[in-house]
Amino acid sequence: xxxxxxxxxxxxxxxxxxxxxxxxxxxxxxxxxxxxxxxxxxxxxxxxxxxxxxxxxxxxxxxxxxxxxxxxxxxxxxxxxxxxxxxxxxxxxxxxxxxxxxxxxxxxxxxxxxxxxxxxxxxxxxxxxxxxxxxxxxxxxxxxxxxxxxxxxxxxxxxxxxxxxxxxxxxxxxxxxxxxxxxxxxxxxxxxxxxxxxxxxxxxxxxxxxxxxxxxxxxxxxxxxxxxxxxxxxxxxxxxxxxxxxxxxxxxxxxxxxxxxxxxxxxxxxxxxxxxxxxxxxxxxxxxxxxxxxxxxxxx
Amino acid sequence: xxxxxxxxxxxxxxxxxxxxxxxxxxxxxxxxxxxxxxxxxxxxxxxxxxxxxxxxxxxxxxxxxxxxxxxxxxxxxxxxxxxxxxxxxxxxxxxxxxxxxxxxxxxxxxxxxxxxxxxxxxxxxxxxxxxxxxxxxxxxxxxxxxxxxxxxxxxxxxxxxxxxxxxxxxxxxxxxxxxxxxxxxxxxxxxxxxxxxxxxxxxxxxxxxxxxxxxxxxxxxxxxxxxxxxxxxxxxxxxxxxxxxxxxxxxxxxxxxxxxxxxxxxxxxxxxxxxxxxxxxxxxxxxxxxxxxxxxxxxxxxxxxxxxxxxxxxxxxxxxxxxxxxxxxxxxxxxxxxxxxxxxxxxxxxxxxxxxxxxxxxxxxxxxxxxxxxxxxxxxxxxxxxxxxxxxxxxxxxxxxxxxxxxxxxxxxxxxxxxxxxxxxxxxxxxxxxxxxxxxxxxxxxxxxxxxxxxxxxxxxxxxxxxxxxxxxxxxxxxxxxxxxxxxxxxxxxxxxxxxxxxxxxxxxxxxxxxxxxxxxxxxxxxxxxxxxxxxxxxxxxxxxxxxxxxxxxxxxxxxxxxxxxxxx
Numbered sequence: 001x002x003x004x005x006x007x008x009x010x011x012x013x014x015x016x017x018x019x020x021x022x023x024x025x026x027x028x029x030x031x032x033x034x035x036x037x038x039x040x041x042x043x044x045x046x047x048x049x050x051x052x053x054x055x056x057x058x059x060x061x062x063x064x065x066x067x068x069x070x071x072x073x074x075x076x077x078x079x080x081x082x083x084x085x086x087x088x089x090x091x092x093x094x095x096x097x098x099x100x101x102x103x104x105x106x107x108x109x110x111x112x113x114x115x116x117x118x119x120x121x122x123x124x125x126x127x128x129x130x131x132x133x134x135x136x137x138x139x140x141x142x143x144x145x146x147x148x149x150x151x152x153x154x155x156x157x158x159x160x161x162x163x164x165x166x167x168x169x170x171x172x173x174x175x176x177x178x179x180x181x182x183x184x185x186x187x188x189x190x191x192x193x194x195x196x197x198x199x200x201x202x203x204x205x206x207x208x209x210x211x212x213x214x215x216x217x218x219x220x221x222x223x224x225x226x227x228x229x230x231x232x233x234x235x236x237x238x239x240x241x242x243x244x245x246x247x248x249x250x251x252x253x254x255x256x257x258x259x260x261x262x263x264x265x266x267x268x269x270x271x272x273x274x275x276x277x278x279x280x281x282x283x284x285x286x287x288x289x290x291x292x293x294x295x296x297x298x299x300x
Numbered sequence: 301x302x303x304x305x306x307x308x309x310x311x312x313x314x315x316x317x318x319x320x321x322x323x324x325x326x327x328x329x330x331x332x333x334x335x336x337x338x339x340x341x342x343x344x345x346x347x348x349x350x351x352x353x354x355x356x357x358x359x360x361x362x363x364x365x366x367x368x369x370x371x372x373x374x375x376x377x378x379x380x381x382x383x384x385x386x387x388x389x390x391x392x393x394x395x396x397x398x399x400x401x402x403x404x405x406x407x408x409x410x411x412x413x414x415x416x417x418x419x420x421x422x423x424x425x426x427x428x429x430x431x432x433x434x435x436x437x438x439x440x441x442x443x444x445x446x447x448x449x450x451x452x453x454x455x456x457x458x459x460x461x462x463x464x465x466x467x468x469x470x471x472x473x474x475x476x477x478x479x480x481x482x483x484x485x486x487x488x489x490x491x492x493x494x495x496x497x498x499x500x501x502x503x504x505x506x507x508x509x510x511x512x513x514x515x516x517x518x519x520x521x522x523x524x525x526x527x528x529x530x531x532x533x534x535x536x537x538x539x540x541x542x543x544x545x546x547x548x549x550x551x552x553x554x555x556x557x558x559x560x561x562x563x564x565x566x567x568x569x570x571x572x573x574x575x576x577x578x579x580x581x582x583x584x585x586x587x588x589x590x591x592x593x594x595x596x597x598x599x600x601x602x603x604x605x606x607x608x609x610x611x612x613x614x615x616x617x618x619x620x621x622x623x624x625x626x627x628x629x630x631x632x633x634x635x636x637x638x639x640x641x642x643x644x645x646x647x648x649x650x651x652x653x654x655x656x657x658x659x660x661x662x663x664x665x666x667x668x669x670x671x672x673x674x675x676x677x678x679x680x681x682x683x684x685x686x687x688x689x690x691x692x693x694x695x696x697x698x699x700x701x702x703x704x705x706x707x708x709x710x711x712x713x714x715x716x717x718x719x720x721x722x723x724x725x726x727x728x729x730x731x732x733x734x735x736x737x738x739x740x741x742x743x744x745x746x747x748x749x750x751x752x753x754x755x756x757x758x759x760x761x762x763x764x765x766x767x768x769x770x771x772x773x774x775x776x777x778x779x780x781x782x783x784x785x786x787x788x789x790x791x792x793x794x795x796x797x798x799x800x801x802x803x804x805x806x807x808x809x810x811x812x813x814x815x816x817x818x819x820x821x822x823x824x825x826x827x828x829x830x831x832x833x834x835x836x837x838x839x840x841x842x843x844x845x846x847x848x849x850x851x852x853x854x855x856x857x858x859x860x861x862x863x864x865x866x867x868x869x
Contacts, residue, residue, distance in 0.1 A: 140374070140375050140378055142372065142373050142374040142375040142376075142636075143375035144636070249634065
């Protein structure tokens with residue numbers, strides 16, 4: 001495998017759209033041809049060479065190419081989008097649409113990414129060592145075909161609307177997520193190792209959401225159906241299983257109705273006692289406050 | 301003024317009856333002439349095919365429903381936006397619902413010079429005309445919808461044909477419309493009650509009138525006025541298995557009427573996108589083609605013209621004034637649905653649709669569309685459309701022409717469907733050997749639709765005195781050619797001349813032409829009752845007042861072309 005390294009020279013004033021930067025876009029090209037590739041900013045077209053130093057050279061096909069991108073790429077969009085094979089490493093933060101529509105290969109981001117990473121992803125692996133923005137592994141605006149396959153792993157947190165219109169593949173968020181997870185999903189698996197806020201699986205038709213942490217507010221359309229043991233990254237957890245979203249249409253397979261599944265880790269008995277104690281303490285405080293408050297208001 | 305001579309091409313022109321002879325076409329001052337002086341600009345068309353500009357009789361290309369499609373389907377634009385390809389042209393975008401600019405350029409590149417917008421909601425006629433204005437090159441007209449209009453329902457319930465005609469005359473002028481369009485007569489109004497009219501005898505709630513009465517009354521009013529086009533109908537029960545009997549019932553409504561007009565039009569009914577109306581079976585499981593039954597009737601009834609509505613096997617956006625149908629469709633495919641009610645006039649719905657070659661029903665629909673054209677005995681009465689964008693985008697016409705002209709291409713497609721065996725047994729296309737000729741293509745896309753629209757004096761032919769809309773395709777009809785070569789040639793014309801101005805050369809747009817908006821100015825005797833009804837309805841029901849309704853002035857129609865009709869005697 002041959003390696004080509006692109007180093008950002010100056011941070012662009014506006015957002016730079018660099019969909020050419022991927023193993024597929026660079027494979028088989030000479031460094032000079034790479035420098036001449038178009039990148040877009042606003043309504044203007046520039047060459048890749050105006051913004052990046054190019055060293056090394058790519059392989060003859062995407063599968064034989066490793067692309068390393070260096071510098072502050074937080075204003076560069078579409079890095080690694082539509083890649084089908086090979087390897088790519090982004091050594092910093094990146095802007096929107098990282099690895100969007102990728103169908104194969106391995107894309108690693110050492111920093112954090114902005115929104116729409118892995119949009120419409122069909123295959124391959126996307127590893128984000130920092131945080132992800134909103135709409136991770138989602139559908140393009142208006143589309144009903146979100147992530148179809150492959151794996152996205154985020155070491156940090158993810159924003160809102162993770163797995164919006166997801167149809168397949170796996171998203172693993174090792175940190176926390178914001179609201180709306182797996183909205184409209186019709187397949188795929190979303191694993192959240194940290195905590196979630198609310199609206200898990202809203203209008204979900206099919207697919208699985210696994211939550212190891214806590215959820216602030218459950219969706220009303222989910223029904224508890226029992227406990228089961230689930231394997232996450234090689235560890236086993238006892239989980240409460242829910243089906244939903246019961247307000248949606250659900251198709252049948254072999255006579256049985258298929259639902260979206262929401263699995264939430266059952267706390268250990270000691271945790272249950274502790275959380276019960278904490279809840280009672282909060283309730284006592286609240287009650288006390290209600291009795292004391294009117295007198296204080298009157299004397300004020 | 302400018303003279304052009306297109307030399308030595310193989311000319312196909314049903315108007316002058318030329319079938320592939322080598323001929324020169326002379327143009328002066330925007331018209332076809334017998335000869336030009338030696339200073340004329342000469343184009344060498346030797347080894348190429350020459351036809352008149354093509355005429356689109358039914359497409360949804362301008363107006364609020366098209367624009368809502370653009371709004372709610374950003375994914376339709378994904379990866380297809382293109383920078384302007386030459387000086388003076390604009391950025392283009394969109395696939396099934398292209399921008400207005402792409403609409404104009406794409407039609408022109410395929411050799412189309414006239415396009416009819418198939419359904420204009422009169423209340424939003426201003427929007428329709430603004431989009432028509434922004435669609436370059438092609439001459440356009442728009443058909444206001446009448447089949448669910450409260451005025452029409454009330455007049456026809458009492459058999460008041462003269463009042464209906466006076467109202468049509470007023471509305472054509474107010475909306476700058478071209479013809480009387482009918483969409484799911486009565487059914488769209490019934491949708492306001494959550495109902496539909498699935499046969500020609502289903503009564504419309506409240507109005508207590510049947511689709512049959514609406515259609516017959518509008519034929520009578522249309523012929524009373526002597527409009528250039530006949531009524532243009534999308535019948536009840538579109539898209540349902542077994543609907544061919546409703547279609548035949550609708551055809552029969554036109555029996556006994558005679559075309560009355562001074563434009564050479566012979567039909568009294570144009571039925572559009574018949575593919576969607578030619579289904580047998582009683583469920584999606586035994587869904588089958590009834591194209592032979594439909595075409596038997598069409599072939600033996602010269603008072604009828606049709607267009608096909610060919611399925612192109614693409615991902616597209618369905619949009620129609622048939623509100624209940626679009627609700628039915630979104631329940632079938634679970635994709636996003638837009639719906640609107642247009643006050644006293646009509647409604648509309650939009651749903652994306654994927655015609656997949658792996659789905660049996662889609663493949664059968666594909667076959668039915670082709671069967672209609674292949675079974676047509678008179679190509680002057682059967683026109684090629686995709687009901688753009690409902691059965692597929694109009695940019696696929698070259699592909700449909702390929703399937704019609706080449707049995708090999710057609711069979712290759714048919715035999716590679718996922719459910720080929722089931723498709724072949726539910727249809728007839730596999731056993732059809734006919735290959736449509738260049739001359740028949742010229743009839744189905746030029747002379748035929750021009751005649752049906754009452755525009756045969758201007759468009760669709762190459763006789764001296766007609767508008768100089770001339771197209772040269774880079775294909776030699778005297779050598780053997782593959783289906784792929786047909787598709788390539790019809791996709792990007794070598795030369796397109798529009799009213800005497802070269803607008804496309806070598807498949808590239810070079811000029812924005814001299815676009816006109818066609819509309820029909822029908823004069824009737826003063827009708828105090830209708831005018832009082834109009835004023836009353838605007839006071840009582842409309843959300844706008846009359847002054848904000850009419851389409852007038854340079855802003856909406858910078859280059860109008862009014863076709864005058866006098867029904868005052």
